[in-house]
Amino acid sequence: MKSVLYSQRLAPYFFILPFLLTLLVFWLVPVGRSVVMSFQEVLYGQSTFIGLDNYERLWRDQVFWTALANSIRYMVLTLLLLVPIPMVLAAIINSRIGSSRIKGFFKASLFVPALTSVVVAGIVFRLMFSETESGLMNQVVAFFGFGPVRWLREDLTGLFALLLLALWRWAGVNTMYFLAGIQAIPNDYYEAASLDGAGKVQQFLHVTLPGLKPTIVYVTTISVYGGLAMFLESFMLYAGNNSPNNQGLTIVGYLYRKGIQENDLGFASAVGVVLLVLVLAINLTQLTATGTFKKESAR
Amino acid sequence: MTLQRTTPPPVSEPTLDARPRTTRRAAARAQGVLLLVIAMIALVPLAAIFVGTFQDGNEIIRNGISLSVDVSELSLDNYVMLFTDSGLYFQWFANSLVITVVQVAGTLLISSFVAYGFAMYEFRGKNLGFILVLILMTVPFEMLMLPLYVQVNNVGAADQYWAVVVPFLAQAVTIFFFRQYFLGVPKEILEAGRVDGVTEFGIFFKLVVPIAKPAFAAMAILNSMLIWNNFLWPLLVLRSPEKFVLPIGLNTLLTPYGNNYELLIVGSFFSLIPILLLFLAFQRFFIDGMTAGAVKG
Numbered sequence: 001m002k003s004v005l006y007s008q009r010l011a012p013y014f015f016i017l018p019f020l021l022t023l024l025v026f027w028l029v030p031v032g033r034s035v036v037m038s039f040q041e042v043l044y045g046q047s048t049f050i051g052l053d054n055y056e057r058l059w060r061d062q063v064f065w066t067a068l069a070n071s072i073r074y075m076v077l078t079l080l081l082l083v084p085i086p087m088v089l090a091a092i093i094n095s096r097i098g099s100s101r102i103k104g105f106f107k108a109s110l111f112v113p114a115l116t117s118v119v120v121a122g123i124v125f126r127l128m129f130s131e132t133e134s135g136l137m138n139q140v141v142a143f144f145g146f147g148p149v150r151w152l153r154e155d156l157t158g159l160f161a162l163l164l165l166a167l168w169r170w171a172g173v174n175t176m177y178f179l180a181g182i183q184a185i186p187n188d189y190y191e192a193a194s195l196d197g198a199g200k201v202q203q204f205l206h207v208t209l210p211g212l213k214p215t216i217v218y219v220t221t222i223s224v225y226g227g228l229a230m231f232l233e234s235f236m237l238y239a240g241n242n243s244p245n246n247q248g249l250t251i252v253g254y255l256y257r258k259g260i261q262e263n264d265l266g267f268a269s270a271v272g273v274v275l276l277v278l279v280l281a282i283n284l285t286q287l288t289a290t291g292t293f294k295k296e297s298a299r
Numbered sequence: 300m301t302l303q304r305t306t307p308p309p310v311s312e313p314t315l316d317a318r319p320r321t322t323r324r325a326a327a328r329a330q331g332v333l334l335l336v337i338a339m340i341a342l343v344p345l346a347a348i349f350v351g352t353f354q355d356g357n358e359i360i361r362n363g364i365s366l367s368v369d370v371s372e373l374s375l376d377n378y379v380m381l382f383t384d385s386g387l388y389f390q391w392f393a394n395s396l397v398i399t400v401v402q403v404a405g406t407l408l409i410s411s412f413v414a415y416g417f418a419m420y421e422f423r424g425k426n427l428g429f430i431l432v433l434i435l436m437t438v439p440f441e442m443l444m445l446p447l448y449v450q451v452n453n454v455g456a457a458d459q460y461w462a463v464v465v466p467f468l469a470q471a472v473t474i475f476f477f478r479q480y481f482l483g484v485p486k487e488i489l490e491a492g493r494v495d496g497v498t499e500f501g502i503f504f505k506l507v508v509p510i511a512k513p514a515f516a517a518m519a520i521l522n523s524m525l526i527w528n529n530f531l532w533p534l535l536v537l538r539s540p541e542k543f544v545l546p547i548g549l550n551t552l553l554t555p556y557g558n559n560y561e562l563l564i565v566g567s568f569f570s571l572i573p574i575l576l577l578f579l580a581f582q583r584f585f586i587d588g589m590t591a592g593a594v595k596g
Contacts, residue, residue, distance in 0.1 A: 005498040005499065005500065006493075006498055006499065007499070008420070008499065009422075011416070011420060011499035011500070012416045012417075012419075012420035012421075012422040012425070013416075013422065014416070014499075014500075015412055015413060015415050015416025015417075015420070015503075016413050016416040016417060016428060018409045018412065018413055018468065018469045019413040019428070019432070019469040019474065020428070021469075022466065022468070022469040023431060023435070023469075026447055026450070026465075026466040027435070027443065027446075027447070029450070030446030030447050030449065030450040031443065031446045033446065033449070033450070034445060034446035034449065037449075089337075092330060092333070092334070093334075095330070097323060097326055097327040097330060098327045098330040098331055098334070099327070099331055102331045102334050102335060103334065105334075105335075105338060106334040106335070106337065106338045108582065109338035109339075109341045109342050110337070110338065110341050111578075111585070111586065111589075112341075112342070112345065112575070112578065113341060113344070113345075114589065115524060115528075115571070115574045115575065115578055115585075116345075116528075116571060116574075117527070117528035117530060117546045117570065118528070118530055118546075119528075119530055119546040119549050119550050119567075120348070120546075120549065120567045120570060120571060121344070123549065123553055123563065123564075123567055124344045124345075124347055124348050124351075124364065124567070125344065126553070127347075127351070127359060127360075127363050127364035128344065128347060128363065128364055128365075129363075130362060130363020130364070131363075132361070132362045132363050134362040134363055134365055134367075135362070135363025135364065135365060136343070136347060136363065136364060136365040136366065138363070139365055139367065168341065168344065171341075172341070173589055173590070176586050176589065176590050177590050180590060221437070222437075225437060225438075225439050226439070228439070229439030229440075229441040229442060231441050231531075232530060232531060236550070236553075239553055239554065240554070252441040252442070255441075255444075255445060256444075259445045259448070259449075260445075260448065260535065265449060268445055269445065269446075269449075271445075272442070272443075272445040272446065275442050276438075276442050276443070279438050279439065279442050280434070280438065283434055283437055283438060286437075287430070287433065287434075
């Protein structure tokens with residue numbers, strides 16, 4: 001027993017054992033069972049093998065394609081908002097001019113929304129986007145001379161509410177990522193650039209942007225996953241998983257509807273398998289492209 | 300600067316100098332105004348919640364929330380209701396507190412333990428194991444929820460707190476962060492411990508954990524926030540209202556069949572307070588923890 005406690009050969013396996021057990025019991029075994037179930041019809045605990053029927057049904061289900069399109073649209077639009085805007089804000093905070101107190105207040109105010117739960121954020125956004133004239137957003141449009149908008153009943157205005165919610169909650173965190181990235185760029189680069197006669201804008205384009213590449217890759221990656229996996233924001237904003245014409249339904253919302261609300265476990269497992277394959281494909285591509293595999297084996 | 304001022308400058312220079320200085324000051328002022336305006340807009344939803352706590356809940360559900368309010372209609376009724384109501388709000392609050400404390404402590408212990416194995420030793424399968432950590436770190440939980448949900452139901456663990464907590468104790472992001480930190484710990488400390496006859500586990504608990512306090516602080520704060528706000532997994536596991544955590548409880552208040560709209564806003568507001576207090580006290584650790592996943596350098 002004593003020698004075991006001192007063994008440098010056995011120790012690492014003891015240390016990583018909790019992870020291996022978690023991986024096996026909570027992820028690999030359930031996912032494996034789920035793959036099996038995706039080829040079955042599961043009714044009242046009775047499973048019958050039905051081959052690829054679930055996948056065929058999924059392929060033909062119009063609602064699935066609507067949900068997939070909604071998720072991809074949301075993901076692309078959040079990328080367009082949550083990469084450039086935080087990058088510019090970080091550059092502004094990092095500039096030498098301006099009061100550091102205002103900047104500190106700005107950073108804190110932008111960061112605080114990320115501390116709210118999706119439930120509280122969803123409740124307040126749902127109430128702000130109320131379709132009555134007295135809702136906050138309708139007061140804003142009324143100020144510009146437009147009539148009350150039925151925000152959550154129309155596709156595009158509902159999407160706008162979702163995007164504003166995402167921007168509100170995550171702009172601050174992404175700004176911190178970019179700020180850390182900008183501050184890691186050596187000052188000499190800027191001095192060399194300004195000696196060469198580069199103005200502020202040129203410095204941003206030719207020094208800051210290339211120096212931020214790792215940060216841009218990272219923020220893009222988390223935004224792709226976050227965008228594709230979005231579910232709760234819509235669930236809260238529409239006060240449930242149902243929205244007019246499924247305009248707020250995402251692929252995870254579809255999975256939730258089939259698996260948890262309708263308890264159609266065989267079919268829902270097929271949905272889950274398709275989503276997992278999709279995400280793992282992106283994941284492996286990204287890990288290979290950024291050279292993570294090489295880096296890890298070199299250590 | 301002071302030297303230049305004591306000697307009278309050539310006549311032509313002040314005019315040349317003054318222009319950049321005023322444009323600089325104007326730029327600084329414009330920047331200040333811009334940042335303050337954006338900061339104010341970012342705070343509007345929180346201000347709306349705060350104002351809403353003094354308004355009639357049924358009115359808010361019907362007419363939405365806004366910042367223009369009739370001062371004569373503001374009242375403390377919601378607060379009175381919150382503290383006198385026989386409902387479950389404070390039960391949920393207490394459940395959330397207990398789960399957060401237990402799960403944060405467990406996550407820090409287990410995840411740092413695992414990270415130490417990955418950081419300090421060479422062993423077969425290490426690379427594969429760590430790549431699995433990276434994959435679990437990036438694959439969103441939403442994509443994996445169904446298999447885990449089915450598993451929990453099959454083993455009869457539905458509505459049990461341990462089923463909420465245990466699957467996430469070896470938490471990938473936290474493992475990743477601790478591993479990065481431990482890689483920077485000098486290996487001489489381990490050797491010194493071995494020479495003194497300390498076990499491999501003793502080296503971790505007695506020698507390495509004490510010098511990793513900043514990492515524990517950042518991860519304690521990040522996990523407190525994530526777990527306090529956690530909604531989806533508890534929603535799938537917990538069934539009895541008296542076992543709910545706060546976000547699930549608040550969500551039930553919003554449903555069309557909700558009949559307790561007085562509590563919705565004031566309850567949401569109170570749910571923010573613990574995290575806001577933590578943030579005010581430990582702002583720097585928060586930002587370190589929240590940006591933990593970023594690859595540094």
